[in-house]
Amino acid sequence: MKKLIYIFLINIFITNYSSALIEVDITRGNLDPLPIAVSPLHVDIKSENYKDLNVKELGEKISGIIEKNFKNTGLFNPLKKDAFVQKPDIAHLKPRFEDWRLIKAQALVTGKLLISGEKLKVEFRLWDLAAAQEMTALAFTTTPSNWRRVAHIISDKIYERLTGEEGYFDTRIIYVSESGPKTQRIKKLAIMDQDGFNTKYLTLGNELVLTPRFNPTNQMVTYMSYFRNMPRVYLLDIETGSQEVVGNFPGMTFAPRFSPDGKKIIMSFAKDGNSDIFTMDLETRLVERITEHSSIDTSPSFSPDGKFIAFNSDRSGLQQIYVMRSDGSNVKRITFGKGIYGTPVWSPRGDLIAFTKMHKGKFFIGVMRTDGTGERLLTENYYQEAPSWSPNGRVLVFYRETKSGTKGEGFSAKLWSIDITGYNERRLLTKTDASDPSWSSLLSK
């Protein structure tokens, strides 16, 4: 796979942070989305052709991606372009604010691009229409084939400026691509941009693969594979494609995740029918036992400061969520509600734990505070599990399976996302059936 591509921010324009009037209330969900106009980026006539890229359409395409990103947040309402009143290049210089206000837009995005010498140069501006002023502006240069990422980075910058929170558009999702009948499923590791584009397959489907998860820098993935019928945790370098078994365990290892510093992998190891939690330091190869209990201990997840671990255990009889110190001490059960609880995942902000709950034949995705209080169930369905956080801690992606009929027909597995407000549930487009999603951190941080 290609090396991570760096985008250089070369020039920050005059930016006025002091007196902006627009503010997006992100605590309420999609009740009152902000009307925003995203003007097509003006394509400079001096632009040269680049490979099979249709340079003329690039300005429209980039603004289209930005609009789609915004719409998917549920926080913004991108306005229809046929109502736009000014040409892109003129608006980018200085919009006629009163004209844009007439179509009820509160914010305006303008920009221009130039391809020259195999470089794509893009600049954009965000305008506060009520205050009649520029809010932010940025220019950058990259290789033209990177144009989709340019659209995502612009989306992130605008999102940050308007919400005060980090964006999550220049990110990827790794997942398990599924095909074939339910009793003989073929599974491959797949990676795609957060909006479903640029899908690439990382394994061929010869062996069963499960639960891929990114490391903090998104270059490594840990996952479980049944290669040679030995179910083990693996480490995969996305850039080089090289992979190795993690540790030398005499039995099944599973449920891997990275520690927040990326130095360790935490996972379960099953011996004589019992599963406990272990860590392995990737540099020293030192293996450490974290839990020692005759029950099933699995699905471990570190807190972002690395001080705590959430996991699920059936030591009380049925699956419940526990939190302990990262050395395994001070184990505390945190779920006491009706039903059984699994797959705890610590939010990147540190304040919440996402989980799967099973109760009366239904599956829920929910969040709770790290002491188990304040449980909120976000979505209920026939089967869904495995939440993974967007890097800013606002959105959860998970997978959902449908009920199947007599011959297994009607079965499908798809990725879905939902805001932690419980609003804006939507399906993520994948080329095949999909499960076990893991959201990367921001690629250009």
Added chain:
Amino acid sequence: MTLKSNLKNILLVIFTTLLLSACSTAKKSGVIDGDVYTGKETVEYLAAGVPDRVFFATNKSSLTTASRATLRKQATFLRKNKNLNVVIEGHADERGTREYNLALGERRANAARDYLMTYGISGKRLSVISYGKEKPVNAKSSPISWSQNRRSVTVKVN
């Protein structure tokens, strides 16, 4: 008064009918005890009269009386075939989280293995592998099919 007692009788009749029909559906299926599968569908045989699999209750790995009887037959079969090694596959149904099910399958396979060992089969001949919910034998989403999928299967290696 009469109305009241009439009503009572009607309710009683309705209740009895419900009870009877509940009984008859359970009888009709006749392949689930508690929620452990007891039927013959999906079962294969290591040899004549030696079923290859045992079934489990939801979230459980304990062996039922019927399961123990099946495993004793497997033990006798393995004693007679001294050069045969087997792998015991542990499986779970689709109604649990993936990672927990991997652990549960492992626990079920080991429950079968431990029992075979108490009947004198060397642990060296008995390897285990858990597939969790990854390899259902029945694709349908129904209590019967889930009960068929909660299983450990003894498979000949050589």
